[in-house]
Amino acid sequence: MKSEEVIDMKLYIEKDYEQMSKLAAKLIADKVHSKENCVLGLATGSTPIGTYKELIKQYQAGTLSFAKVKTVNLDEYYGLEPEHEQSYAYFMRDNLFNHIDLPQDAFRLPSGTAKNIEEECKDYEKHIEALGGVDLQLLGIGHNGHIGFNEPAASFALYTHQTYLDERTIEANTRFFASKDEVPTQAITMGIGTIMKAGEIILLASGKDKADIIQRLLEGDTVNPMLPASILKLHPHVHVIVDEAAASLLKSCCKSSTCHLH
Numbered sequence: 001m002k003s004e005e006v007i008d009m010k011l012y013i014e015k016d017y018e019q020m021s022k023l024a025a026k027l028i029a030d031k032v033h034s035k036e037n038c039v040l041g042l043a044t045g046s047t048p049i050g051t052y053k054e055l056i057k058q059y060q061a062g063t064l065s066f067a068k069v070k071t072v073n074l075d076e077y078y079g080l081e082p083e084h085e086q087s088y089a090y091f092m093r094d095n096l097f098n099h100i101d102l103p104q105d106a107f108r109l110p111s112g113t114a115k116n117i118e119e120e121c122k123d124y125e126k127h128i129e130a131l132g133g134v135d136l137q138l139l140g141i142g143h144n145g146h147i148g149f150n151e152p153a154a155s156f157a158l159y160t161h162q163t164y165l166d167e168r169t170i171e172a173n174t175r176f177f178a179s180k181d182e183v184p185t186q187a188i189t190m191g192i193g194t195i196m197k198a199g200e201i202i203l204l205a206s207g208k209d210k211a212d213i214i215q216r217l218l219e220g221d222t223v224n225p226m227l228p229a230s231i232l233k234l235h236p237h238v239h240v241i242v243d244e245a246a247a248s249l250l251k252s253c254c255k256s257s258t259c260h261l262h
């Protein structure tokens, strides 16, 4: 494992998806152990599934308990009931919550079917605040640089809000639905401001198809809402954990243990 500072971001280049997942799970478990009543911010998508599997293994081995943990999720599709198989509520139950000792009332996702979405967004922010804020937020990254469903835009959204999905996101997420037409076109997402308030952040990326966005994020422009993840350069405590494939377009100097340029 190599790690080096990237502006304020700490970059870890792991051999493969499995090693990336193990390191992410270790950082999450360390947080749960070190902070009583810890609040985790969770993510969906293919990337964190391996991390969740590792956390489940630790729970099954008796070395990790979520009994005192609270969780909030980044986002949910607009219009999908929590029972819908492609909803993020379903995803979280299926990939994590049903397999650990997290109490039934200890997790929350934005509701994609609330009668008053604006109220739901405000309430979601209040809920996070009432929990004392997110201690550790897990993030994936879209091919377009989105985090949560904060798509490239003219400005950064501060709070939880309803938003349209980028065409590229709809295409990427079509793989989970029977056809592209079934992918919801809107979602409720934490804002960039909500994410930035987390005490610590882990951003994960795996595979060659993420190499371009990781290169742009780490070696490209400075902070720019057209690459939403670039805001993380202003956060004091970010771990970027990638596998070798996702790091494959980084300059060779960036991969050396002496590089502090980027």
Ligand code: PGA
Residues within 6 Å of the ligand: 044, 045, 046, 047, 048, 139, 140, 141, 142, 143, 146, 147, 148
């Ligand atoms: P993925 O999605 O993990 O399925 O690649 C990441 C994201 O869109 O944030």
